[in-house]
Amino acid sequence: MSLLRTVELRKRFGALSACDGVNFTVEKGEFLSLVGSNGAGKTTLVNLITAHVQPDSGQILFEDRDITSMTVAARINAGIARSFQLVNLFDGLSVFDNVALSIFARDGKTAKIATLAANDGEVRRETREVLAEFGLAAKSELPAGELAQGERKLLDVAVAYALRPKLLFLDEPTSGVSSAEKAQIMDTVSSVVRSGAVTAVVIEHDMDVVFRYSDRIVMMHEGSFLADGPPDAIRANEAVASILLGISTPA
Amino acid sequence: MKAAAIALPRFQTRLWPYAGGVIGLVVLASIPEILGLYQTQLLTYGLIMAIAALGFNLLLGYTGLLSFGHSGYFGLGAYTVAFLLQWLGIHSMELYILLGLPIAAIVSALFGYICVRHTRIFFGILTLALSQVLYSLALKFFWVTGGSDGLRVPRPTLLAGMIDFAGSGGFPRFIRSYYYYVLGVFIVSAAIMWVIVHSPFGKALQAIRDNETRARFLGLRVRRFRWGAFLLSGTFTALAGILWVPLNGLTTPDVLYWPFSGEIVFMTLLGGFRNFSGPIVGGIAFTFIKTYAVASTEYWQLLLGTVLVVLILLLPTGIVGALSQIVRRLLAVEKS
Numbered sequence: 001m002s003l004l005r006t007v008e009l010r011k012r013f014g015a016l017s018a019c020d021g022v023n024f025t026v027e028k029g030e031f032l033s034l035v036g037s038n039g040a041g042k043t044t045l046v047n048l049i050t051a052h053v054q055p056d057s058g059q060i061l062f063e064d065r066d067i068t069s070m071t072v073a074a075r076i077n078a079g080i081a082r083s084f085q086l087v088n089l090f091d092g093l094s095v096f097d098n099v100a101l102s103i104f105a106r107d108g109k110t111a112k113i114a115t116l117a118a119n120d121g122e123v124r125r126e127t128r129e130v131l132a133e134f135g136l137a138a139k140s141e142l143p144a145g146e147l148a149q150g151e152r153k154l155l156d157v158a159v160a161y162a163l164r165p166k167l168l169f170l171d172e173p174t175s176g177v178s179s180a181e182k183a184q185i186m187d188t189v190s191s192v193v194r195s196g197a198v199t200a201v202v203i204e205h206d207m208d209v210v211f212r213y214s215d216r217i218v219m220m221h222e223g224s225f226l227a228d229g230p231p232d233a234i235r236a237n238e239a240v241a242s243i244l245l246g247i248s249t250p251a
Numbered sequence: 252m253k254a255a256a257i258a259l260p261r262f263q264t265r266l267w268p269y270a271g272g273v274i275g276l277v278v279l280a281s282i283p284e285i286l287g288l289y290q291t292q293l294l295t296y297g298l299i300m301a302i303a304a305l306g307f308n309l310l311l312g313y314t315g316l317l318s319f320g321h322s323g324y325f326g327l328g329a330y331t332v333a334f335l336l337q338w339l340g341i342h343s344m345e346l347y348i349l350l351g352l353p354i355a356a357i358v359s360a361l362f363g364y365i366c367v368r369h370t371r372i373f374f375g376i377l378t379l380a381l382s383q384v385l386y387s388l389a390l391k392f393f394w395v396t397g398g399s400d401g402l403r404v405p406r407p408t409l410l411a412g413m414i415d416f417a418g419s420g421g422f423p424r425f426i427r428s429y430y431y432y433v434l435g436v437f438i439v440s441a442a443i444m445w446v447i448v449h450s451p452f453g454k455a456l457q458a459i460r461d462n463e464t465r466a467r468f469l470g471l472r473v474r475r476f477r478w479g480a481f482l483l484s485g486t487f488t489a490l491a492g493i494l495w496v497p498l499n500g501l502t503t504p505d506v507l508y509w510p511f512s513g514e515i516v517f518m519t520l521l522g523g524f525r526n527f528s529g530p531i532v533g534g535i536a537f538t539f540i541k542t543y544a545v546a547s548t549e550y551w552q553l554l555l556g557t558v559l560v561v562l563i564l565l566l567p568t569g570i571v572g573a574l575s576q577i578v579r580r581l582l583a584v585e586k587s
Contacts, residue, residue, distance in 0.1 A: 050468070076470035088468075090461040093454065101458050104451040105469040110476075113452040120451070163469065 001064055003028045003167055003199055004049065004080075009058035011044055018044035019055070020223035026167060026201060031190060033210045034203045036220035037243060042203045043085065045220070046169045050082045051075050062167070079166035083156045085175060085203070091145030095136055095155060098144050100127040102162035127162070133192045134158040135184075150181035157189055161198070168193065170202045174209060182206060186213055211235065219243070279434060283427050292498070293542055294535065295430045298437045299495045301534030304518045305444050306487025311516075312524040313448050314480040315460030316367075319375045321515045323362070323382030324485040326507030327355055328492025330389065333402035333502050344407040344432070344497065351493045352486060359485025360478070367477040370463075379509060386507040401503030404496045433494055440490060445527060447483065456480050488515070514541075517555075521562060523569025532571050 004026040011019040018041045026032055034042045047053040049060055051072045060068045062078055070078070090098050103123045104110050118124070131137045134154045139147060144155060157173055173189055174182040190213045193200045204210050210217060210231075217234045219227040227233075227240045234240055283291045303325055310316045331351040335341045341350070366377045389396045396402065406425045408415040409432055416425040447453050459466045459473050467473055496502045505511065514537070522533025540558065544551035566573045 052468075072467050073470045073472060076468065082468060084465070084468075088462055088465040090458040090465065092461045093457055097454055097457075101451075101454050102469055104454065105471055110451050110455040110471060113447055113450045113479075115451070116446060116449045117451045117454050118449065159465070159469070 002026060003063065005061045005064075006045075006049065007059040007061065009045070009048055009060065010056045011048055011053065012056055017041075017223040019048060021058070022224060024218070024225070026199060027216075028166075028199055029197060030199055030215040031193060031213060032199075032201045033214040033217045034201060034220065035205070035207070035210055035217060036226070039222075040220040041223040042220050043171055044223075046082060046171055046201070046203065050080055050169060052082075076163065076165075080169070081160040081163040081165035081167075082169035083160040083171060083173060085171040087149075087152045087156050089144040089152060089156060089159065091143060093144060094141055095144050095147065096127055096131065096140040098155060098159050099130050099162045100124070102159045103127060103130075106163045130158055130162045133195075134161075134188055150177045150185060153177055153181075153185055154188060157185075161192060161196070164196070164198075166199060168198050168200045170200060172203050172205065174204065174206060182209060276438075280431075283430055288423055288426055291430050292426050293538060295426070295433050295498055296495070297535035297538035298433050299491050299498070299534075300515075300518055300538050301531040302437055302440050302494070303488045303491035303515055304522070304530030304534040305441060306484045306489075306491065307515050308519050308524055308530040309444065309448070309456075309480055309484040309487065311519060312526075312529070313453060313460060314456045314477060316370065316477065316480070317375050317516070318366075318378040318484070319509065319512050319516070320362075320378030320380070320382030321485075321488050322507050322509060322511035323378075323385045324355060324359060324488040325492035325495070325511065325515070326382075326385060326389065326502070326504075327358055327485075328489035328494075329496040329499075329502040329506050330396065330402070330492075331355065331489075332493050332496045333404050336404055337402065342405075342407050343412060344409050345411055347407065347493055347497075348436075348490070352490060355489030355493075356482060356486045359482045359489070363478050363481030363485065367474055367481055370477075379512065382507060382512060383509060386504055386509070389504040389507050396504075399504060401501050403501050405500065407497050429498060433498075436490070436494060440487065441531065444487065448527060452476070452479070517559060519569075521558075521569055523566075523572035525568055526571040526575065529569050529571040533569060536570065 002025040004024070006022055006024040009019055009022045009024070022045060024045065034045070036042055044053065048055050051070065055068065058068070059066060062075070062080060065078070067075055067078060090101065093101065097117070100117060100123055103126055104117065107123070109120070109123070128137065131140050134157070136151060136155060136158065139151060144152070147155060153173055157170060160168055160170070170189065174185050177185065186209055189200070214231055216228070216230055218225060219234065219240050221243060226243070227237045229237070282294055286294070303321070307318065307321045310318050328351055331354050332347045335347055335350055341347065362381045365381070366374055369377060390398060406416040406421065409428060414428055455466070455471055455476055458469070459471065459476055463473055492506065518533040518537040519530045520533070521537055522531065523529030541551070541555065544554045548554060562569070568576065
């Protein structure tokens with residue numbers, strides 16, 4: 001049984017077919033990278049699976065359950081979480097509260113109005129654990145808006161990870177950070193994902209990063225899949241190589 | 252001096268807010284003895300406005316929704332008291348509060364249900380429109396509401412009828428007792444509001460304020476939270492209206508009219524909407540500034556307008572925001 005399966009998923013934006021009958025599967029426990037040039041439909045595919053965008057046709061099955069018409073909240077409860085390409089944090093809240101809120105939301109505790117958030121020992125302990133895993137413990141009292149770009153990216157992932165999803169989508173977790181920070185972010189992300197037995201689907205442009213961390217790579221081009229396989233097979237694939245060259249050579 | 256500041260252990264700096272709170276309470280409790288009747292009365296008004304602004308700021312500062320209709324909830328509280336007196340002959344302040352709050356909560360829930368379907372300017376306009384509906388009703392249904400003459404509310408009894416103000420010397424006795432009464436209600440309301448904004452619910456509101464999309468992707472049902480915040484906010488502001496009317500002795504449609512909504516916004520900005528205590532400081536400061544402006548010049552609106560412009564240009568974070576910035580800078584200088 002695949003963790004996630006899409007059946008002939010389609011989405012058009014005007015004349016552009018962002019997702020053209022995609023049959024996508026994710027197996028439990030893998031670290032999968034979704035690659036392809038800009039506009040290939042990677043983010044649209046993730047948006048469709050996370051209910052950020054509704055499909056024109058097709059089906060999405062999660063653990064063999066049809067979730068195509070489920071709301072965002074219902075899919076999160078089912079175990080699908082995501083981070084965003086452009087960092088999406090609660091800038092006015094502390095780093096600690098960003099993660100804590102995620103845990104409160106997951107545990108259905110956000111309706112609690114008569115108790116102080118800081119008095120929930122269980123949530124506090126788990127928040128500290130998550131922050132430690134992501135190397136953000138020292139910054140926990142800072143407002144999220146005051147973090148450096150690399151730390152913001154990590155926190156963005158930490159907030160999604162703290163929901164303890166079964167399937168976690170990360171949309172370009174390393175975009176806009178220096179290459180030194182990239183490795184640090186990906187090391188952190190891949191180690192927590194593996195230790196927490198979370199399945200991760202990562203959209204990524206940096207092919208060095210992709211080849212180094214992925215179990216499997218899926219290449220998208222103009223709304224459909226061009227290649228799908230382990231890193232070595234993808235590296236050997238000529239069609240992929242030609243498009244990758246197109247990406248890496250400035251026009 | 253410098254060395255002492257550095258040597259100050261961490262727990263001791265943490266005690267400062269509590270020490271400040273205790274000193275503040277002692278000062279507040281001795282106000283009637285120090286300042287006399289008139290200032291005490293003004294401060295009572297100030298504390299009432301502080302409650303109204305605290306309620307308003309749950310929406311503005313913590314949920315990111317700017318309401319231009321909070322006069323509606325204030326007036327709702329005031330008129331509810333007047334009706335309770337007129338129709339049911341109730342004279343007890345406690346009954347005014349106990350019966351007035353559920354009514355305010357129901358109306359806030361109803362209005363909120365409509366308003367939170369939108370955000371930003373659309374939300375603001377809806378709140379404004381709904382408060383104007385209440386204003387028109389109060390003005391036009393004069394056989395019920397007294398029209399522009401309003402309704403009189405004499406001094407109620409306090410503490411389940413144990414304290415009443417009949418007979419001679421009732422007024423000064425009322426002002427003194429009512430000050431303590433309002434102070435008590437204010438402390439309880441501020442404490443409740445403090446717990447609300449620091450609860451998981453309050454954190455969720457702030458998250459929605461900062462980033463609605465991300466909040467949705469934590470599984471939060473954004474509209475429900477906004478509705479909850481609206482309900483609480485309206486009810487708090489109505490509580491201020493309930494407390495206000497016996498002190499004023501009269502409620503007129505003016506308290507429902509939109510300029511008063513603007514005053515509530517003004518108070519909150521004056522104190523600072525990014526700080527919990529901002530609306531409190533703003534509510535009290537505004538009451539005194541306005542009173543003295545009205546007394547000193549017939550162009551008092553010009554004076555208040557100038558204050559507002561200066562405020563927005565020089566102190567965008569309000570009095571409390573600016574003060575805490577100064578304190579932080581001083582601490583940073585001492586440390587370096």
